[in-house]
Amino acid sequence: MSCDSDPYIFTTDTLPSDLRFLPPLANGHLGWRVYNNIMHMGGVYNGEGGRCHRADVPCPLAVKVELEEPVQHTYSLDTHKGIFIHTLSSASATATQSLYSHRHYPNLMVMEILLERQVTSQEPVTVKLVSSFTPQSKDIRFEAGPDYRGVVVIFSRHIFDSLYVRLYFLIITIKQSLSLLKKYAVLQGLKFPWESAVSGREVCPEDIYGQQEIHINGDVTLAFRHYLYLTEDLSMFREGLGSEVIYGVADYWVSRVTWKPEDQKYHLDGVMPPDEYYYNVNDSVYTNTVANLQFAVELAELLQHPAPKEWQAVAEYIKIPFDEEHQYHPEYDGYIKGHPVKQADTVLLGYPLGLPMSPEVRRNDLEAYEPVTNPHGPAMTWGMFAIGWLELGEAEKAQLLLEKCFNNIQGPFQVWSESSDGSGAVNFLTGMGGFLQAVLFGYTGFRLVLNPGNKHFGVFSPQCVHSDTNPGNTKPCNLQVVLKASGTKIPLTPGKAQVQTCSLNISAHPNIPIHKSNASRGHSAS
Numbered sequence: 001m002s003c004d005s006d007p008y009i010f011t012t013d014t015l016p017s018d019l020r021f022l023p024p025l026a027n028g029h030l031g032w033r034v035y036n037n038i039m040h041m042g043g044v045y046n047g048e049g050g051r052c053h054r055a056d057v058p059c060p061l062a063v064k065v066e067l068e069e070p071v072q073h074t075y076s077l078d079t080h081k082g083i084f085i086h087t088l089s090s091a092s093a094t095a096t097q098s099l100y101s102h103r104h105y106p107n108l109m110v111m112e113i114l115l116e117r118q119v120t121s122q123e124p125v126t127v128k129l130v131s132s133f134t135p136q137s138k139d140i141r142f143e144a145g146p147d148y149r150g151v152v153v154i155f156s157r158h159i160f161d162s163l164y165v166r167l168y169f170l171i172i173t174i175k176q177s178l179s180l181l182k183k184y185a186v187l188q189g190l191k192f193p194w195e196s197a198v199s200g201r202e203v204c205p206e207d208i209y210g211q212q213e214i215h216i217n218g219d220v221t222l223a224f225r226h227y228l229y230l231t232e233d234l235s236m237f238r239e240g241l242g243s244e245v246i247y248g249v250a251d252y253w254v255s256r257v258t259w260k261p262e263d264q265k266y267h268l269d270g271v272m273p274p275d276e277y278y279y280n281v282n283d284s285v286y287t288n289t290v291a292n293l294q295f296a297v298e299l300a301e302l303l304q305h306p307a308p309k310e311w312q313a314v315a316e317y318i319k320i321p322f323d324e325e326h327q328y329h330p331e332y333d334g335y336i337k338g339h340p341v342k343q344a345d346t347v348l349l350g351y352p353l354g355l356p357m358s359p360e361v362r363r364n365d366l367e368a369y370e371p372v373t374n375p376h377g378p379a380m381t382w383g384m385f386a387i388g389w390l391e392l393g394e395a396e397k398a399q400l401l402l403e404k405c406f407n408n409i410q411g412p413f414q415v416w417s418e419s420s421d422g423s424g425a426v427n428f429l430t431g432m433g434g435f436l437q438a439v440l441f442g443y444t445g446f447r448l449v450l451n452p453g454n455k456h457f458g459v460f461s462p463q464c465v466h467s468d469t470n471p472g473n474t475k476p477c478n479l480q481v482v483l484k485a486s487g488t489k490i491p492l493t494p495g496k497a498q499v500q501t502c503s504l505n506i507s508a509h510p511n512i513p514i515h516k517s518n519a520s521r522g523h524s525a526s
Helices: 157-181 207-212 215-231 242-256 285-290 294-302 309-317 359-372 381-391 395-408 429-443 516-521
Strands: 009-012 024-026 030-033 038-041 063-067 072-078 083-089 093-101 109-117 127-131 143-148 151-155 258-260 265-267 446-451 454-460 480-482 489-491 497-502
Touching (some): 109 127, 215 242, 215 285, 294 309, 359 381
Antiparallel strands (some): 258 265
């Protein structure tokens, strides 16, 4: 494999033996794997219950190019432009096939063929287009339409209906969630599906994930919270239905928790934590932490919306499991220390959830779970451990863990797989995200720091991270972060925090205790 001196381009003369690792080309709406005769459309599923799956749509770009004379093949993936290029070079001509999903027209997938002669000749050059396209699908019924300028047209009313519906995805999801929750007498508010189609309905093939892996609701509201803190854009919450999402999820948590007088705490029973080895457990420490209603209270105050008193009560009194003897967070109530885990779970409390804790507790969590985490587990895991060790100044440990991520990258087009042995989901975006976060939030130390009365966007470069030096120059480079929108430059000085103050006035960080009774949520950082 060659990178052609451009880090965005991966080039090879042979295709992978496992066709799952051919590069995917997608634009967020339409996508397919190169040369595959099936493509998929965002949000379009078929089947019910355990038979639910993404609907297979025939792909008209399942085309390979051939020349009649001997050729040399070159395959390139330009990840910056999102284009796959197959070049066939012979003594007399060069044929280039370019494939991509259009960036600006999401309903358009493109194939371009360019033929260039290498010698002057009157002899014709024949290019064969070998297609595996068939206008049938096991999931969608297609109908023949009138030819357009000699081109055969097929269409499906289901597909074109979905294009219209997708414009209203968030609204439909909210309304659909409300209607689905009405089936359950005790549940109210909004509950997000584990996997969703354009209808907003749960389409996960196995019911248990949608029913128990409810931390997805807190994950969504965490993204909303970060959006507000970083952009200060209240219009998205006033006019853009953002407030309905936050308030609806808050109502869901209130209806989902159980109050237990014996410990004077709210509990979330019968859940599956991010670690999917365990299910039907009580008080997943990650789920209970991310089920944070304090943001709903703060948003209601900003928008002058009356907040139910139950929101604040659940925010203050939800149980956060903690083992006082071993000074660490058990993954859930009843977890036995040393039992195997699938992936990063409890270590996510420090980042991205930002649960306050002492360096001792942070270290204990990392040391408790790192040796029992499946070494072949999902790719995002090791980036999260790396961030934790960087927070504690352990650069060598962080680097060793970060390098484990590379085992999930499959050549020659650097396609990420869920597991390091190549099994599981392919083009695993979650793994890519874990790696990027280790770089962006581990080595630079980007954090959103919120103290009572003011908000700061902070950059803290860990003491253990040092600047590189220029070749032949012993003087360290001056590393800095540049915010592209504003041009603001923030120097990265090892061990020194650089703080940018923002104007949005929010009363308290959702994870910082604001009452004595809330002290059990975390442990003060020293």
